Amino acid sequence: MKIAITGKGGSGKTTIAGALIRGLAEAGHTVVAVDADPNPNLGISIGLPRDSVETMEPILNALLASGHTHNDPTPDPDDLLARYGLGAPNGIVLIATGKIERPSDACLCCGSHNTTRQFFGSLPSDHRTVVADLEAGLNDLMWARPGPDDTVLVVAEPSAKSVEVARRACRLAESMGVQKILGIANRSNGPDDVARLAEILGVEVVPVVEDPAVERADHLGVAPFDTESGSPAMLAVAALVERLVKA
Numbered sequence: 001m002k003i004a005i006t007g008k009g010g011s012g013k014t015t016i017a018g019a020l021i022r023g024l025a026e027a028g029h030t031v032v033a034v035d036a037d038p039n040p041n042l043g044i045s046i047g048l049p050r051d052s053v054e055t056m057e058p059i060l061n062a063l064l065a066s067g068h069t070h071n072d073p074t075p076d077p078d079d080l081l082a083r084y085g086l087g088a089p090n091g092i093v094l095i096a097t098g099k100i101e102r103p104s105d106a107c108l109c110c111g112s113h114n115t116t117r118q119f120f121g122s123l124p125s126d127h128r129t130v131v132a133d134l135e136a137g138l139n140d141l142m143w144a145r146p147g148p149d150d151t152v153l154v155v156a157e158p159s160a161k162s163v164e165v166a167r168r169a170c171r172l173a174e175s176m177g178v179q180k181i182l183g184i185a186n187r188s189n190g191p192d193d194v195a196r197l198a199e200i201l202g203v204e205v206v207p208v209v210e211d212p213a214v215e216r217a218d219h220l221g222v223a224p225f226d227t228e229s230g231s232p233a234m235l236a237v238a239a240l241v242e243r244l245v246k247a
């Protein structure tokens with residue numbers, strides 16, 4: 001199973017991805033967590049200490065540092081995972097696709113960048129569950145190339161702009177042949193928010209309520225899955241995990 005999580009900036013993608021990844025791993029899945037944000041911070045949301053996340057070498061940075069160019073063969077995604085993946089709780093392997101540290105003088109549309117952007121799409125998932133926390137907006141969703149068997153979770157807050165990005169993401173995912181698209185009404189204030197979002201997105205929507213426990217964990221730099229597991233938002237993600245596991 002492969003799951004890509006997309007939505008507008010700040011809509012709650014990483015928070016939800018982190019709890020979902022931990023939940024799937026606790027449910028017995030072998031999970032690869034792909035942090036596709038060039039400002040990676042999924043590690044903290046899955047319960048890793050900041051220092052350990054900082055030791056991770058993202059694929060793009062490693063390839064560029066090794067002098068890899070678009071003339072070189074495309075590296076095998078499993079080989080990249082073995083080299084640059086970081087062990088996380090519950091047997092999860094976390095990998096970051098790239099991190100912006102300085103201006104790049106390399107071509108941005110091929111070679112290493114291409115390898116990086118297409119990592120989610122190219123990683124086989126026959127014996128594991130791959131979950132990608134994508135960069136905000138639609139570009140990363142396009143490059144990640146989810147296919148007909150994959151699941152796309154589209155996260156939206158109640159704001160009109162967040163909902164509009166989510167609507168566009170749903171249409172983009174549909175145009176790529178994705179059949180399992182699920183909306184997440186994050187910070188929702190009740191059934192009206194959920195119904196409104198479902199109508200606009202044209203897909204089924206599940207709620208994750210606005211939850212001070214999530215903010216508390218965020219301020220401490222810890223995973224709400226570890227410190228606030230009984231909170232309403234974490235219970236909503238747990239219900240989502242159960243649903244995905246059954247499916």
Ligand SMILES: Nc1ncnc2c1ncn2[C@@H]1O[C@H](COP(=O)(O)OP(=O)(O)OP(=O)(O)O)[C@@H](O)[C@H]1O
Pocket residue numbers: 007008009010011012013014015016037135136186187208209210211212214215218233
């Ligand atoms: N259900 C919720 N209740 C309360 N706060 C939340 C909830 N979901 C997310 N947040 C808070 O909203 C902020 C943004 O969340 P998060 O980083 O997960 O968003 P994101 O979509 O990954 O952002 P970015 O686009 O920058 O990657 C964080 O401070 C997080 O703690």
Ligand SMILES: [Mg+2]
Pocket residue numbers: 013014015037133
């Ligand atoms: Mg994020």
